[in-house]
Amino acid sequence: MPSPRYSIIPAGAVTDRSLEPRDLQVLCLLGRHTDDLGWCRRSQVKMSAELDCGRATIQRALERLVGAGWVQMKRRDLSDDDDTSRHPSASYAYRVLLDQDEPGRGCPPASTLPPAPDSCGPAPEGVPIDEHPGAHPGRAPGAHTYVGTKNDPLERPHLERERERAREGKTEHESVARFLTTFEARWPSAAVDDRQRTAYAAAALTAQQREAALRGIAGFLAEQKRVKRDRIPAGWKYLEQRRWELLSAAKPETTASTVHHPPGSSAATALATLHQIAMLEAFFQKVYRMPDGRVSWRGELTPRLLALANAPPRAQWSALNNQQAAAWDRYLADHVTVATRRRIMTGAFAPWPWPPRKDGTIYLESAADEMSPDASTTSDDVIGDQQEGGPEDDR
The missing domain is CATH 1.10.10 (Arc Repressor Mutant, subunit A)
Structure with missing residues (x-):
């Protein structure tokens, strides 16, 4: 030895x-x-x-x-x-x-x-x-x-700090790996996503943000379904853009109570006209019209909606051109939530050429006057003012 x-x-x-x-x-x-x-x-x-x-x-x-x-x-x-x-x-x-x-x-x-x-x-x-x-x-x-x-x-305190950082880095790597395993199991498009980019996006998040991202998956997918989005975004895009924070930051929808409007009231007349423009008269009679003639409605009655109570008779409605039909279609999209609603096309009829403005006022000029060379409003102005319900009246 x-x-x-x-x-x-x-x-x-x-x-x-x-x-x-x-x-x-x-x-x-x-x-x-x-x-x-x-x-x-x-x-x-x-x-x-x-x-x-x-x-x-x-x-x-x-x-x-x-x-x-x-x-x-x-x-x-x-x-x-x-x-x-x-x-x-x-x-x-x-x-x-x-x-x-x-x-x-x-x-x-x-x-x-x-x-x-x-x-x-x-x-x-x-x-x-x-x-x-x-x-x-x-x-x-x-x-x-x-x-x-x-x-x-x-x-040698710097060596201790280096060792501590190494231990933290190893722990962080393990935490990210566990997160990716859970995230890919829950995200619908994980099988076709760029896994490397998803890993980079996950590593850029803090531990609290990763936990919030997992909690927000169900709500985000439900919101996608509610707004009828067919395509699910890539997982890395969800993480990079922190979509769950946008979802949580959105204002919660207030639950409006149902209000019964008596027959012949401005609200009941405006709602009936709204569904006539949308070609949903039968749906309106079945769902919103009560046996006693009252109209039940849970939505908000804005001045722009109540303006339909002053609509002329159906025989006096105007035929719509392409731009006017697009403006009315956007108007209906803000007030009618029926999924089967048909799109307003060129040649359809509406009470006025343009939908009411936000304050409830009506633009009454005809389509021929708007598009004529002598008109005070150009076609570009007409298109821009469609967002507000019609061109501004210069008179």
Whole structure:
């Protein structure tokens, strides 16, 4: 059984705050490869391989150890038979300065020692044995001082922060992976979506946003169905645009109570005319007209809707051109919610050429006057004013 291997280093180096943790590793490594005289001829390449670091890191650590007096360094004798054969790349030998040289060992020539250590002989009188006379604790050059903080170099807080960030990154990656699994199981178009883009969009969200996105899927799909959208957007688009926030930010619809309007009232007449324009008279009689003649309605009676109470008789209605039919179709879409409503086409009839404005006023000019060259309103103005129910009256 092989004998145990030891690495003896000076006790004072352990508490030298000017050294970095890597310096102590190099110091221990030197002590593990010493010969009978305490010299280490290990090459820097091999030391860097053992410590899994770069050769430049080893060189900087040795410079700090030599500068602080914990290591002696000398040029290796080129006449040494193993220098050129087995260690062609090693040009220096290193010795760890212990508390006190062994009696009779002696010291290397003074010319081979660096300026920092004063001696490697026995400790002079008055100097404690556990403190080497050549050591200068706290004077290692190039050690990190962490300017602006009170952190000690040996604590290496930046390494702890890096490890913490690595742990958080791993946890975040796992959280995103779990979210993607759940999201793809719930999203209808996940099988044909760009999975990489979906993953990027998920990673850009916070944990709270991902939870809200999952909660909002059901409501978003229900809204898509309510507005009769046949195509479901891609999952990454839902996440990138945060559609669930738009859904939650929408004003909740107030539940209007049903109001029964007496026969012959302005509201009952306007509602009957509305369904006549939409060609839904039979539906109106069946659903909204009560046996006693009253009309039940849960919608809002705006001035624009009540204006239909003043509509002329059916025989006096106007035939609509393409632009007027489009304006009336938009008007009906705002007031009639029946899914089977037919679209208002060119040639259909309405009480006036243009639907009422928002304030309930009526534009009475004929289509021929609007489109004539002498008209004060151009065709572009007519198209733009359709959004408000008809062109503005310049008179």
